[in-house]
Amino acid sequence: MIRYDALDALPVRAALPALDDALETHGTAVLVAPPGTGKTTLVPLALAGLLGEAPARRVVVAEPRRIAARAAARRMAWLLGERTGDSVGYTVRGERVVGRRTRVEVVTTGVLLQRLQRDQELAGVDVVVLDECHERHLDADTAAAFLWDVRQLLRPGLRLVAASATTDAEGWARLLGGAPVVEAHGAAHEVEVVWAPPRRPSPAPARAGGAPGRSHGPGVDPALPAHVASVVRRALAERAGDVLCFLPGVGEIARVAGLLGDLEGVEVLQVHGRAPAAVQDAVLTPGRRRRVVLATSVAESSLTVPGVRVVVDSGLAREPRVDHARGLSTLTTVRASRAAARQRAGRAGREAPGVVYRCWSQAEDARLPRFPSPEIKVADLTAFALQAACWGDPEASGLALLDPPPGGGMAAARSVLAAVGAVDSAGRVTERGAVLARLGLHPRLGRALLDAAPLVGAERAAEVVALLSEEAPREYGDDLASALRAARRGGDAYAARWRAEVRRLRAVAGEAVRAHGGSGGAGLPEDGAVGLVAALAFPERVARADGGSFLMVSGTRAEVAEGSGLRGAPWIAVAVADRPAGGRHARVRLGAAVDEGIARRAAGALLTERDEVHWGDGDVVARRVERLGAVELAVRPLRDAGPGLVRAALVEGLRREGFGLLRWSPQAGVVRQRLAFLRRHLGEPWPDVSDDALHARLAEWLEPELSRARRRADLARIDAGEALGRLLPWASGQAARFDELAPERITVPSGSRVRIDYSDPERPVLAVKLQEMFGLRESPAVAGVPLLVHLLSPAGRPAAVTADLASFWRDGYRAVRAELRGRYPKHPWPEDPASAEPTRHTTARLGR
Structure with missing residues (x-):
């Protein structure tokens, strides 16, 4: 039975006529509706005709996260008084709950992209709703671009709705061909803001769009969890109702939960993308006790947590970053945007007046970015580039995107795709690339699955790739082989999802094994098999131990933690690494021990042998070097180096x-x-x-x-x-004329040939005994430049410096004469040096 009382209470109902009119007239619309108005639940039901107010249509709703997709489908099914899978169902990776009567299907944007690649017309679908498009996830931006192409070229009747609580409505309207903007004004209750910054300023994390940082808490002040926990305790004491606390990641959630473990009569729940389904369901239903819900940004939108009257906001979020210089992708902690802060605060006013405690100062608030960084600007673009190539636009230049992909990011992505055989030299997708695009994996992992299965077996390849496709719990450790055994034993939510993904991938891996005509995996120990899969996924991250750290074949150095099971391994394949703030080297988060044979096999495209001649240690060094990328495997002296190489080394x-x-x-x-x-x-x-x-x-x-x-x-x-x-x-x-214009010596009046000092090219110097210049009225010059004359005493010591000899005779000589003639009485000191005879001798010799 349809719960009309709940539906009628949703404020977005008032905007439905305008939305219907926009879709009828233009076929596209941008729906801006505050949190709690029903845009995620009521709108799809109305567009599908399930409320009796519109023709029957099939509607696909795309959500950015699996938890949001499941929650939205369950909420809509509840509003209809049905079970999930009847009129409303959902599909996420590895899970599909859809029936024959399903008219509204909620999917993740990744699932939607897979469907578009398989069936560009989206046959049978009448309306697509892109929910929470303000978050600017790369999959959502890509799906919007593809859908616009479908509407323009194949199905003009396909209706598109971009929906969000806070977004660049004008930008989305332009992108969708001048789509009307429909606004729903919510009945959200007033939310009081309480500023609760720490007593001492925290080190600033990266701003949105900043440099790559660490995962597992990068840029997070170690004191932050304690401060957030203290604010939660304060909120519990000052206000009524459940508390929803936003933290950047799983690690911070776990630490704050530990600090709140002694609360009496309060249930502490941890909500994130890896949380068990039972915990996710518990959060979405009213509790019997007062609750503190610790959540990542998954709770910003699409999820209504009943009973919440208080929000505690850490002010931080995690965003993907890619470091092209090191070839590392990571998650970075950044300041949450003002749009995200509004979304979070709005959770406190969904059901009644509420309050938000913001763990930063009001002055800091003014410096927050307006919106989150679009993933297309900062994330790894390899999967996006493959999607674009499969779509027939390798450069992505013809796609309707709010932000164009950065040229450097696309170049790096195409390089990876070429290395795994997904695109040809012109960037066009290959048959192998089309297969990789359909796997629902990053192209690197898809390559590892297809190439490793014939070597290690379908089961092992699927297990390792599934382990690499979602970040494993930290307690599994940094040794991939040990983590695999932990996943097999595990009874946690991660292990359950891992097993489901293994089942999905095993079928694909099995096909790869059969295509090679064998069962695969014969004779290769398990740890070696694990390392081979990781090395095939990340060949440029194969690394050899070198002086206390590991040198990757890409040239990046990496370190493993103290006590790591990877210490002592001569070679490793680095699966997950990050760049610690201020650290000299990358830090290995997950890797596998391999041997040189596996390294050569996986990174064979980087294997070279060449003559290297360079200048080193003060002389020419000539050697023949076998390299695996930046790693030297073998070196032999080179006796017959080519003349050109030697010359280049000498020039160096x-x-x-x-x-x-x-x-x-x-x-x-x-x-x-x-x-x-x-x-x-x-x-x-x-x-x-x-x-x-x-x-x-x-x-x-x-x-x-x-x-x-x-x-x-x-x-x-x-x-x-x-x-x-x-x-x-x-x-x-x-x-x-060289000797004429710049003579090495000139003849002075005494007849001496005196050397000119050209060490200062601005004004050469002539150093000559004073008596030898008697009778010369003008300063000597070379190439028209007067020399700077250093007049010396009989002992050869400087007595005067002049560039104007006539002026010196007239004004300076008298003082020099008075000083020197008492010291050198045997030398001539005439009254009028300009007319006196020059000499190299004393008065006595002159007399003779």
Whole structure:
């Protein structure tokens, strides 16, 4: 019997006429309805004609999570007074509760994508409702793009509804071809906000869209669980009703639950995607005792937890991130968006006035991002790229997406797909890729299942892939083989889901074994089989022990925890890893011990043998190296390295250690300084002899000596000055003027040939005894540049510096004369130096 009293109480009923009109007129609509208005339950029933207000239609409702899909179907069945599987059913991965009379089917967005790939027309479906589209999950964005294509090209009559409590309504309306926006105004009760920040500021987690971080509590202040638990106790003492507490992940939920374990007369429930079905059901029905429900973001939307009057919000959420540099995908703790905070707070006002305790300050609230980060911008795009390729748009350039996929992320995704044989060189999906897309697995895991089954057996391959497809409980440990045995023994909810997934995958694996004409798995020990499956899934993460850590073939270093069962293994295959904040290396969360044979087999595409010649330890190093990616397997000296490789190594040495490797006579150094002076003041055609310029013109001035050299000692025999002579402007004829324009020495009035110091190309220096310059009225110049004259005492010590000799004779000489003639009486000190005879001798010698 239909529960009309409950249906009539849902505020979204008032918006149904406008929604029907929008769908009748445009075929698409954006429904914006606050939490608790009935958009997830009443709207699909009405669109399906199950309430007698519309023609009979078949409606598919897509939810982002399995727990939400089950809960929505059960709630709708209850409103109709039926069992799930009659008029309303659901399908999630590994579970289908649908009957012949089913008119409303609730599915996860992943299931919807699989259906679209199998049947692009969605035959028999009249309306698709994309619920909670504000969360911007990648599957939901992809499904919306595919559905728009179906409507535009194949089935104009297919009706589409994008529904959410808080969303970018205008963006979705544009995406759906100018769809009308229908708003339902809820009768939500007032929710008081209480700011409850910790006494000391917590380290800030990543902002939405920030850098990759750790899973299992990345960026979470260790003191946060204690603070949240204290706020929950405060809320229990100050307010009536059940408490719904939002935390970022399973680990934080478990820690807060432990801190609340001594509460009397209060039931503490833990709700997340891995929670047992019995616990999920218990949360969705009124309790006999007062309850504290600790939940992840799964409780933000689609789930109504009865009895809740109080929300405690940690202000944190988990979002996927991909670190392309390290090849790691992980979950990162970020500040929850303002949209998420509104959703969470709204849970307190579903049934009566309520209160939300926010574990951050009001000042921080203003800095929160408006919406969650779209997964397409920050997550691993491998599965998305395969979906797009199967859809016939490998670049995803023609898909109707709110945000285009980042170019770097798509390039990385296509690289992975090519490596597993899912796409060809043009990015088009292969037959193998089409099979992988239908498995409902990440392409990496699909590849491991298909390729490992003939080698290790269908059962083992299915078991390991099922274990890798959903994060295992932390207590299972980081050794994949041990975790597999724990799953087999386990009686928890995870183990039950794991066994169901094994059954699903076993059939696919069995087909792969039969295609290879054997039973598979003969003679391979179980731990080796586990490692082979993991290595086939993540070949670039095969790693060898190296100096206390492991070096992956991708080049990333990783560490295992103290006490890990993986310590001491010579090789491992890393299945799950993250990047600790501030850590030097990645951290292994789940891996399997393998041997070198398995490593070579799994990562064979990365196996190379080549001659490597480079500059190292101050000389040319030539060797033949066998590598598995970044890991050196074998090294042998190379006696006959190619001349080109040797030359490149010598050039590398010159760049790293400088041209001091060559033989620089004093004369050669002076030649370089003279050329630098002419370049500075005259420019072309005089050459630039800076290090960068000389490196750029090595072939012009250092050949053929460089090509004949084989090692450092050969470089040391090359006369740099002679080689530099090749850069002189011979073609223009200016080279003949080199000694004229930048002479090494000039003749001073005394007749001496004095060397010019060109070490400062801006102003060369002439250091000469003062008496030798008598009679010279103007400063000497080279290439039109006056020399800076250092006038020396008879003992060769600096007495004066001038660039204007005439001015010095007139204004400065008298003081110098007064100081020096008493010290050097045997030398001439004329009154008028500008007209005196220059000399290199003393007065006595002059007299003779």
